[in-house]
Amino acid sequence: MTVENGTSGSRAVELEIGGKRRIFDIDDPKLPDWISDKALISGGYPYDKKLDNSLYESELKTLQIELVKAQTFLKDSGKRVMALFEGRDAAGKGGTIFAIHAYLNPRTARVVALTKPTETEAGQWYFQRYVTHFPTKGEIVLFDRSWYNRAGVEPVMGFCTPEQHKHFLKVTPTFEQLIVDDGIHFFKFWLNIGREMQLKRFHDRAHDPLKVWKLSPMDIAALNRWSDYSDKRDLMLDKTHTKTSPWTVVRANDKRRARLNIIRHILLSLDYAGKDIKAIGTIDDKILGFGPDAFKS
Template sequence: MADEKQDRTVELNFGGETRAFNVDDPVLPGWIDDAALQSGGYPYKKKLDQAEYDSDLKKLQIELVKVQLWQQATGKRIMAVFEGRDAAGKGGAILAASAYMNPRSARVVALTKPTETERGQWYFQRYVSHFPTAGEFVLFDRSWYNRAGVEPVMGFCTKDEYELFMKQVPRFEKMIVQDDIHFFKFWLNIGREMQLKRFHDRRHDPLKVWKLSPMDIAALKKWDDYTDKRDRMLKETHTDAAPWTVVLANDKRRARINLLRHILRTLDYDGKDKDAIGELDDKIIGQGPKILK
């Protein structure tokens, strides 16, 4: 007798009301679709126009090519950490940044779970080995901040390990900046309904289905736990030396444009075109947790 297909219906609490969500159902519930874009306090009712996005993105990618040429001439090192809940858009933002960069001096780091050897090392050790050398631009798709969120929420570290990390990380990052590495930390924030919508999109897109893991489904009921850890992380690791840049990312287009603008506005590179870079949208990007509602 063949095994019956597992029912992945999850009962979720939204403000005291229980709602059912089954990621395997090909029909996205209307209550998710209707609320997704403006969930979590997102300020826009429509996505950025595709033509405007394409035009702005090209200008910013041209500026990023200039950044790489400047790095090659000066040896400057740049490192950017991309964090956020599952489906926040980290990978897409990294792809937008790196699409036209020279892969010989631009690297994306997306580490798998630690090996037995790595688990016996200093926690930061396996990340340090991927830091940039002279002239490199390194982008981390998740980082050591796994220990500030997913690990304590899902039980992958002890409470003592978590508390030690929270004490050590500001000092660790201060050393990065003191060593003259241009260091960016991005938190991409999405609303709960938007996360559900993106999970559903992944499940039913044959090109993206690999992105949806069993742990994503297991984490659905832990939204509040993740929120608590996010809030503490932003409060205690947002420092003068290594501030968090928070991006409201329900609209991936606006998120990517503003994230890239922030990088380019911060760097003092040769041939910088401020008009091409444009202004930041302070409705969706800001320093530290103050932009979150």
């Protein structure tokens, strides 16, 4: 629940974390120690330090060179790639997409981040507004959130009925099988973060004038619905993880490790001219897993 903390206009939320009641005031410029001390290791994260930034920048550049090579091959061959990026608010979806897209030719690589449906779109087949953004030959399309809104935020926040949610989980594997059968290289990424890390990132956004636009009233409203989001995530993974359209689950408390391993997974999954396996490197299986049993928190 939201509580008053004595400061006019401030937002404070009472949370239960680790069996303790905590007050989180996002407007207080000082991040509480109970968040800062546990943010990185929250949710069972396996590392207690971020990846060194100089190492990250070096490895990222190498992988981005491989992405450019892969894009050139896709353009020449007419192959199509589509990737969905899902996760809780502040999981790092946008930053990961930016790292992938940064040096790609924008003529054949697009980012799709749709707003809430219009009245017309709300009356259409649920998947219709997404299908219009699917890749044409030689194109890469990266979805910053997708039709999986109906598996998470919509049922949690009451934006769809229980029947609509149930129907979505039933028909989505069939819908995605059609995507794969049409020859699209299809990736689904769930970026998983711990609760304290989410609070830290929300706080960072609230006090950074360049990122404050990323924090919405709905983010605050959802703070006490962590367990509900977890339940819906687990159900989504259970019902929509299939052999042909699997969920890749990424421990994302350290954005650097998450981005590198996501890009590696994409590159290792594609065949393209000039592919340098040694440069791509190997997946860290402490960071990247698959399906409903991966890294629950």
